[in-house]
Amino acid sequence: MNEALKEVLDLLDLEQIELDIYRGRSPAERIQRVFGGQVAAQALVAAGRTVPEGRQVHSLHAYFIRPGDPSVPIVYNVDRTRDGRSFTTRRITAIQHGKAIFTMSASFHIPEGGPGHQASVMPEVPPAESLPTYAERMRNAAGDDPGMREWLARPRPVDFRYATPLTWEAHADPQLRNASTRVWFRYDADLPDDPLLHIVLAAYASDFTLVDTVLLARGLAWGASRVTAASLDHAMWFHRPLRVDDWVLYAQEAPWSGAARGLARGEMFTASGELAVSVVQECLIREANG
Template identity: 40%
Template structure:
């Protein structure tokens, strides 16, 4: 059935989990998708499940997820959380996301209680046009998200490596949900699209890591900047940052994908 704008899922539907039992959660959003389950969706839901098991004042400061199998958006995902440790300031969690009895994602996540100390940002944000002065950009696979395309740092990149984005629905004043929405956004795009036309073919994501430096609202504009770094041993690796509109570095990321010999599928006409 064709969805209308009124009944289309939103990011709040993505970030809704049913608690089955202690430390056991299940996604509630299912939909037909011709592609494998979007990695940012399952990673955001895994972080949310982990966050539901820590004290409310402990927010995520890092995660590292391994994508082990393709998932299916048309079936629920079950998340099992292991409480590795709750210390005086930090809580460590492990999460496995399961479909059909098989693990599709394994994640480690760490949470920290509020801590006083210096706040230093060494480098400023990239210099780009404000989102209002940029043309629209469609980010595939993301529900209720809009984006803008500023000038690009790599003129020959097949896909944008720098873009503004925000949700089109307001999000509640819950820092955990905003961190999960950031995770949902962080897996879209790739810095590897800037590599030479026929160098190699980027493939599925192997692993994805995020460090949350400062809070950011994802229903306000954030700038995503992805930077290619290296290809070796059949793997491509890039880094990235997410910066608020007022120039505050909210998060940093790294991602590694399979990278096989062959033509780059991101190039037009491939």
């Protein structure tokens, strides 16, 4: 297990400071705002600690209200909205400087049997092991920039393998513009057999690439375009258990953008082709004039 993944797991080990009140921190990095996937994952951990044993999260709906300040802790207040016979509902508010920066509603369900179907088919893409790592793909973009090369050399908590163009590649070549992203991801370690941990880590990874899918459709790229982008809201539905220490295919589409916003949808498939998670996110997209 590399140091970056150890850091993420440590971030998810929230401190309980009172009944249904938890405190989380951010990585010690010089970043402008807290990563949205981190806040969503920590909020889900806080909710999960208040849920009766045996109930598994099946959906979450979240809003990013204010940018998170990475220099101070985040306090998570959990409201025990309802404990029913089959479902448990929680509402979580993340607070910094006395103001809400994020809210989430999460629902947990006792496992039940019954008939089912799956209409979505996993896209055909090359195997993950045959694709270069994200750092290898980004080396051309880094050029001779020592700061960029140092950043690419750092260990990462999640191993992403793209089967489709990156945003900077589509920015350089308009023929590569596409409203879809296909990316394998995996946490490169043997993780504990804790279903909530794997769901929480899937939520953490889910926020990395959705905004990029909207940028890809527009031919925009971080650093190469004068663009401001951020997550606005985020929803996930967990259909079946998955392990994120195995390869997961994250298939994403950007069906619309306009009015300074963009919509992205995603589906996570196990390596055997089972649909495990559905995701929808709206994001802020602003382009500077001139």
